[in-house]
Amino acid sequence: MTFVNSLRAGGIAVMLGLAPMSLASGPAQAADDPVVATVNGTKIMRSDVTQAYGQLPDQYKQVPFEQIFPALLDSLIDTKLAAGAARKAKIDETPAFQAELQGFTERLLGSTLIQREVETKVTDAAVKARYDEVTKEMGGKSEIHARHILLKTEDEAKAVIKDLAGGADFAETAKKKSTGPSGPNGGDLGYFGQGQMVPEFEKAAFALDKGGMTDAPVKTQFGWHVIKVEDKRTQQPPTFAEMEPQIRQSMMREAGAAFTQGLREDAKIQRFNLDGTPAN
Incomplete structure (x- = not known):
């Protein structure tokens, strides 16, 4: 039907x-x-x-x-x-x-009264101002797109660096020799920002220029890394159109809760237990 x-x-x-x-x-x-x-x-x-x-x-x-x-x-x-x-x-x-x-x-x-109060508080201008506030610290952060080859020993990592310096393709070498989970993808780690990788790896990766590669193995708790930076960019915050529904809903909840709390503060309320005795 x-x-x-x-x-x-x-x-x-x-x-x-x-x-x-x-x-x-x-x-x-x-x-x-x-x-x-x-x-x-x-x-x-x-x-x-x-x-x-x-x-x-x-x-x-x-x-x-x-x-x-x-x-x-x-x-x-x-x-x-x-x-x-x-x-x-x-x-x-x-x-x-x-x-x-x-x-x-x-x-x-x-519900009608609260809705009217919410509509008064949550204007388009107020939503845009909240967006500007939320995204003020989201943008401007650096991100890099890197690949790496993870190896068990320092000597293996040095041998890979030598091969790459001799013209070997980084992605193909990663597929053949990397022991990390990104190996089958050519060692591709995608874009990441600071604080997302272990400190030793992050320090070495962010020190490289676009297209640069570490000339010495980088030691971490996972093993020995050879790192190449494919790209660098400044992180951009989500657009207003992307965040507007979420921000508006959040502000509506906040405005409704604040209005209700104000009503409670101005009222004399006495609560009782299920048996009718005064609640503590």
């Missing part, structure tokens, strides 16, 4: 799971928001269907709006009919419904 068909089949259940939508009749509709249905005289506007579409799970938004429109409209119609029938049955007057409605109203009021 396709999503559109399943939505038609279970429309009421789907739409009742969404946040409340404005389905009541109101002033004359705008030209760009026509009436798309009436249910016992009550209008359903195109904007109601658009809002329902926006509240669907992300995977369902892959279905084009025009294609899913009939199914969403059917769901709104069914929801409106079910709500009308519930009112006739006076379900909305029952204590259980009133209690749930009160709880929902408080949650909606609270």
Whole structure:
């Protein structure tokens, strides 16, 4: 069964799971928001269907709006009919419904207030300023692209240096003689910055110029290395476009938590245990 068909089949259940939508009749509709249905005289506007579409799970938004429109409209119609029938049955007057409605109203009021506060604090300018702050120390660091040949003894390393000085290809020699895990890849270590390699290796590698090779074996805890630097570059931070979603989400969480904490600090709160006795 396709999503559109399943939505038609279970429309009421789907739409009742969404946040409340404005389905009541109101002033004359705008030209760009026509009436798309009436249910016992009550209008359903195109904007109601658009809002329902926006509240669907992300995977369902892959279905084009025009294609899913009939199914969403059917769901709104069914929801409106079910709500009308519930009112006739006076379900909305029952204590259980009133209690749930009160709880929902408080949650909606609270989330709406926090959302407004977050939107006030987390502006585009504020997000850009946070990006500039975060990336200020990320750029400007040097990285090198190096290869190495790892050998068990100093004499073996010296022999390899002699072969390379005589014209042997570094990558091919690494494939044949390196005992390190990068050997099959021609000794390629990719780009790395300071602090990512053991100190002896790092010191020797960063001392080389682009295209340079160590003229003496470098001893580390892993063995004896012959190192060649393929390239040098300055590390660039991620772009604003790459980091913006993550930064915005982080700032929204921070703003919401700070606002809630402020409400707590201004309130008189007393907590009790499960048995009703005062909590310590």
